[in-house]
Amino acid sequence: MTPRTAPAGSGDAGTVRKTVLPGGLRVVTETLPSVRSVSFGIWARVGSRDETPALAGATHYLEHVLFKGTKRRSALEISSVIEAVGGEMNAFTTKEFTCYYARVLDSDLPLAVDVVCDMLTSSVIDPAEVEAERNVILEEIAMTDDDPGDGVHDLFAQTLLGDTPLGRPVLGTEESVGALTRDQIARFYRRHYDPTRLVVTAAGNLDHDTVVEQVRAAFERAGALGRADAAPLGPRGGDRRIRTAGAVDVQERATEQAHLILGMPGVSRHDERRWALAVLSTALGGGMSSRLFQEVRERRGLAYSVYAHTSGYADCGLFGVYAGCRPDRLGEVLEISRESLADIAAHGLPEEEVGRAIGQLAGSTVLGLEDTGALMHRLGKSEVCWGEQLSVSGLLERYRAVTPDAVREVAAEVLSHQPSVSVIGPLKDKHTAKLHRAMAR
Amino acid sequence: MTPRTAPAGSGDAGTVRKTVLPGGLRVVTETLPSVRSVSFGIWARVGSRDETPALAGATHYLEHVLFKGTKRRSALEISSVIEAVGGEMNAFTTKEFTCYYARVLDSDLPLAVDVVCDMLTSSVIDPAEVEAERNVILEEIAMTDDDPGDGVHDLFAQTLLGDTPLGRPVLGTEESVGALTRDQIARFYRRHYDPTRLVVTAAGNLDHDTVVEQVRAAFERAGALGRADAAPLGPRGGDRRIRTAGAVDVQERATEQAHLILGMPGVSRHDERRWALAVLSTALGGGMSSRLFQEVRERRGLAYSVYAHTSGYADCGLFGVYAGCRPDRLGEVLEISRESLADIAAHGLPEEEVGRAIGQLAGSTVLGLEDTGALMHRLGKSEVCWGEQLSVSGLLERYRAVTPDAVREVAAEVLSHQPSVSVIGPLKDKHTAKLHRAMAR
Numbered sequence: 079m080t081p082r083t084a085p086a087g088s089g090d091a092g093t094v095r096k097t098v099l100p101g102g103l104r105v106v107t108e109t110l111p112s113v114r115s116v117s118f119g120i121w122a123r124v125g126s127r128d129e130t131p132a133l134a135g136a137t138h139y140l141e142h143v144l145f146k147g148t149k150r151r152s153a154l155e156i157s158s159v160i161e162a163v164g165g166e167m168n169a170f171t172t173k174e175f176t177c178y179y180a181r182v183l184d185s186d187l188p189l190a191v192d193v194v195c196d197m198l199t200s201s202v203i204d205p206a207e208v209e210a211e212r213n214v215i216l217e218e219i220a221m222t223d224d225d226p227g228d229g230v231h232d233l234f235a236q237t238l239l240g241d242t243p244l245g246r247p248v249l250g251t252e253e254s255v256g257a258l259t260r261d262q263i264a265r266f267y268r269r270h271y272d273p274t275r276l277v278v279t280a281a282g283n284l285d286h287d288t289v290v291e292q293v294r295a296a297f298e299r300a301g302a303l304g305r306a307d308a309a310p311l312g313p314r315g316g317d318r319r320i321r322t323a324g325a326v327d328v329q330e331r332a333t334e335q336a337h338l339i340l341g342m343p344g345v346s347r348h349d350e351r352r353w354a355l356a357v358l359s360t361a362l363g364g365g366m367s368s369r370l371f372q373e374v375r376e377r378r379g380l381a382y383s384v385y386a387h388t389s390g391y392a393d394c395g396l397f398g399v400y401a402g403c404r405p406d407r408l409g410e411v412l413e414i415s416r417e418s419l420a421d422i423a424a425h426g427l428p429e430e431e432v433g434r435a436i437g438q439l440a441g442s443t444v445l446g447l448e449d450t451g452a453l454m455h456r457l458g459k460s461e462v463c464w465g466e467q468l469s470v471s472g473l474l475e476r477y478r479a480v481t482p483d484a485v486r487e488v489a490a491e492v493l494s495h496q497p498s499v500s501v502i503g504p505l506k507d508k509h510t511a512k513l514h515r516a517m518a519r
Numbered sequence: 520m521t522p523r524t525a526p527a528g529s530g531d532a533g534t535v536r537k538t539v540l541p542g543g544l545r546v547v548t549e550t551l552p553s554v555r556s557v558s559f560g561i562w563a564r565v566g567s568r569d570e571t572p573a574l575a576g577a578t579h580y581l582e583h584v585l586f587k588g589t590k591r592r593s594a595l596e597i598s599s600v601i602e603a604v605g606g607e608m609n610a611f612t613t614k615e616f617t618c619y620y621a622r623v624l625d626s627d628l629p630l631a632v633d634v635v636c637d638m639l640t641s642s643v644i645d646p647a648e649v650e651a652e653r654n655v656i657l658e659e660i661a662m663t664d665d666d667p668g669d670g671v672h673d674l675f676a677q678t679l680l681g682d683t684p685l686g687r688p689v690l691g692t693e694e695s696v697g698a699l700t701r702d703q704i705a706r707f708y709r710r711h712y713d714p715t716r717l718v719v720t721a722a723g724n725l726d727h728d729t730v731v732e733q734v735r736a737a738f739e740r741a742g743a744l745g746r747a748d749a750a751p752l753g754p755r756g757g758d759r760r761i762r763t764a765g766a767v768d769v770q771e772r773a774t775e776q777a778h779l780i781l782g783m784p785g786v787s788r789h790d791e792r793r794w795a796l797a798v799l800s801t802a803l804g805g806g807m808s809s810r811l812f813q814e815v816r817e818r819r820g821l822a823y824s825v826y827a828h829t830s831g832y833a834d835c836g837l838f839g840v841y842a843g844c845r846p847d848r849l850g851e852v853l854e855i856s857r858e859s860l861a862d863i864a865a866h867g868l869p870e871e872e873v874g875r876a877i878g879q880l881a882g883s884t885v886l887g888l889e890d891t892g893a894l895m896h897r898l899g900k901s902e903v904c905w906g907e908q909l910s911v912s913g914l915l916e917r918y919r920a921v922t923p924d925a926v927r928e929v930a931a932e933v934l935s936h937q938p939s940v941s942v943i944g945p946l947k948d949k950h951t952a953k954l955h956r957a958m959a960r
Contacts, residue, residue, distance in 0.1 A: 112553040113889050145807075146817075153817050157807035162875040164882005167807070183885060213820030220775035220845055221823055226665065332773035334661035366586075366598035366608070376587070376594050379654030382662055404661055434603040441605005444624060448554050448889065 091447035095286040101304035102274035106457045108281040116282030117454035118190045119179030124270035127173045127243040135250015136266045138171040146207035148200040184283040195296035208260045226337045226502040234339040234500040237327040273304045277461045281453035313465045316393030325498035336405045336503025340415045341398025342495035347390030353476045354484040360435035362386040423493035426486025439477045532888035536727040542745035543715035547898045549722040557723030558895035559631045560620030565711035568614045568684040576691015577707045579612040587648035589641040625724040636737035649701045667778045667943040675780040675941040678768040714745045716752045718902045722894035754906045757834030766939035777846045777944025781856045782839025783936035788831030794917045795925040801876035803827040864934035867927025880918045
């Protein structure tokens, strides 16, 4: 069987091509001859939502372990070959996928392909290395606990989604990570790093066919190409209804600031309303000219950091506004945030604010085209999450097609949900009582 | 008087040109025709080290206030014109300079020039806006207090440099920011934002002469070009000896992790040994293949984040290693860090590690050439700190000229200083006592 290769649409930055190797391994590249770098990454369609409670944190633990040695290379050899040529290598784990990547000069691409493919296909998952890494991950969990502005996002997911795979934190907990065994992690690796579940991506000054050959050779060498007739695993789907409303979730910590997210269910990443919700989110809290920034920070000086955000998963989504402020200002911040949400739910947004938000989204999409790392990220996320590539001109079209009416519609649907609130901070009983009263109104 | 324009050396990414306008305003650009973006910035040679104790935090406060309105624009107008075209705008303050910048599509450069020049030349410093912004800065200070991994760098500067302008934090303190008046800030602005103290920079798809004309027009319109015969202010110099040795500085906070910096005086940014010290710092703790990462994280699993860093000021410098870990591991981390420093002080580094560190520095320099923001940053910092542009090939030459002997020499000089230690974390008396005993050995 020969590889199937097809143009996957113009990325407008460069030329996007996709090849499916026998065994179901996808290789998607974007060629950009005007740069000297290449970003290369391998994406696995596995995230923390694929974990049972007993395996909580396994996806992220495994991500760490893949850096710890292969049949051919020690941990030091993995990092030093890329760093010695000035490249950088890293990885990240989300609730729905995991990505390993390197950014190097174009002439060093064969090296990056070899190392990253080796890590993904030939990890030894050495028991001693698994043990040493457990402590590193416990330190990472402690570090996250010390960062309440970040941690409140984990809390908000838990507030809305509860103790479910999607509601639990990506890192797992001290208990779950403490209990994971080397064999559980090795089984998880064998199950989820099959070539049908992987997507190889590269963006920069490269030749598609050469990259495909290098990847094929690396996987072949590792005996990891799989059954010739296997087909790639498609994107996740589903439709999940989040019923949480009016919840109040407070975690006390001895910090200076309280960190708040006020929010509700959003829309999934397959939902056509996501374009209008992105415009709404940008206008509400996407920059210095946004409503929340202007009202909460510029006019009232209540917070340094305030923004809106959306999370789109395969089957559901979240929408919320974040602010960090000292505890005696929490009531006022909460009130302004609730009023803003209620106002937009009732009236939508005027044309001027919608236009500005569209300009902001479109402009930053175009500015992102110069960064091979961002391009590689777009290729991988598109393939894993949608199973197709949307060109930049397609993206811009979607943003530009959002009308004030569409924003009004999605606002009326999403923002009319009764909001919930998650807070981490130095909340005394009186603050917490006030919070409950404010949310009950 | 006509502007003096001269090629300032090839940046190897693009063509660097510099013009000095009558009035002493410098304009430095780098033309890179292969991109679609431009990063535009104005640098002021003023930082927190220019503050008396009564003015502590004034530089940073002023940076905030310049976003709050000019004779022609409100705060909302300043941010919305750039954001509506998808651009991004921000600023930062350091101990020695302040920078305001925007990144936009090339066609929007005239807009960015107009807005940023307007902010710098025509701020109204409105009393009501100054008041509202005071609370925002107090929130920023509270946020920094909640980030001990960041705050420990402020503490380390204080440990080594004491209550001096360079030893105090850029943000000021709750007390000093609470006491600053509108008139103090306005005076600080008039004194330090004179055109002889400013450097205008731009990198990306631009034409040097056009940018110069746009900048000149914007400054002329604001009546801000100054006396025609004024000359630009040169870089700072001096030679300051730091005498601190063996200090132990502990700040107790109720966090999960303790954050440690172990270090000593480094070298100034005019010191020729800085190239060898950069190589040393990279080999010791500049990436995943560095000694500290390998020993502290990979082999012993003692920390998630561990690295070495250098700070070079005009007249002195600092060198240190950072690690974040739970308090019962602090002793072991400290011991390994001290041993590593002592070992390198005594023996230098083998050729292989020196070569890898040079490759890492050189490669990341070249990879940085694709980012117009990074290029603009290099232009501004070079002009403000050294008064000249060093081309990328010049930079690479300096790194590549570093020999194991040069590393051994700078290691023997810098690392043989008795180290001091700064720690923020949940340290009980027994931990602190252990720390003192360990440092006394």
